[in-house]
Amino acid sequence: MSNEITLYTNPMSRGQIARWMLEEVGEPYDMVVLDYDVGMKSADYLAINPMGKVPAIVHAGKVVTECAAICAYLADAFPAAGLAPATDGRADYYRWLFFAAGPVEAAITNKALGFAVPEGRERLAGYGTFDHAIDALERAVSGPAWICGDRFTAADVYVGAQVDWGLSFGSIPSRPVFEAYAARLRERPAYKRQKELDNALIAKMQKPA
Known part of the structure; x- marks a missing residue:
């Protein structure tokens, strides 16, 4: 089945x-x-x-x-x-999960494409400027543990993937807060399993016929 x-x-x-x-x-x-x-x-x-x-x-x-x-x-x-807080404890959970999916994603993509918001037109962009978005992202992950305090949640999976990939590919700047957060993420057993499984698939796909 x-x-x-x-x-x-x-x-x-x-x-x-x-x-x-x-x-x-x-x-x-x-x-x-x-x-x-x-x-x-x-x-x-x-x-x-x-x-x-x-x-x-x-x-x-x-x-x-x-x-x-x-x-x-x-x-x-x-x-x-x-992986989700109780409904009365989801303010940070929803806030930063969708901040990463919206402003952060747009800011990183636009920078990668070589687009910069023209000076004085920041209000037309949902993220303002790349630096504003990254500074806010840093705030989201600046605690000693996770986005919702001591509890790891689905928000950390999505926001954490943005930070982890951003550091790996240089699409977000290396800052102590980001590096520390990524280090905590990389110790999670599920993260390690995912990397092992996907890296094995990548190696198989890239192997010459």
């Missing part, structure tokens, strides 16, 4: 975030690896995600796309994993 969750992914993509979240949840899942040129653009997959991008998950017949949404959804769908 197939598992209740199916992950559509490519290991060289943001699919790593969804895989990390699934490893944190601890529920079994099936995986479909799609290539960029054919698999993600097939009619079957476009019926799941019309954007033709990964990741996506299907859980009990329901489709969820967008990494932040996948993290939040899985935390709610599997409460026993303890």
Whole structure:
């Protein structure tokens, strides 16, 4: 019998975030690896995600796309994993989860594309300037443990992936707060499992025929 969750992914993509979240949840899942040129653009997959991008998950017949949404959804769908605070303690959880998915993502992408907000036009950009967004991100992860205090949550998976990847690829500046937060993330067993699984897939895909 197939598992209740199916992950559509490519290991060289943001699919790593969804895989990390699934490893944190601890529920079994099936995986479909799609290539960029054919698999993600097939009619079957476009019926799941019309954007033709990964990741996506299907859980009990329901489709969820967008990494932040996948993290939040899985935390709610599997409460026993303890990856979401109680509803009256979710202010920082929601605030920083969606800040990373919105302003931070836009600021990093625009900088990578060589676009800078013209001086005096900052109000037209949801993130203001790259430096403003990064300074706010630093505030989010400046505590001694996690975004919601002592408790690791799904917000740390998504925000943490932004920080971890940003440091690795130079898309965010190296700062002591970011380095310390990333170091804590990299010690999590689920993070290590995800990296091991996806790195093995990458090595297999890159192996000469």
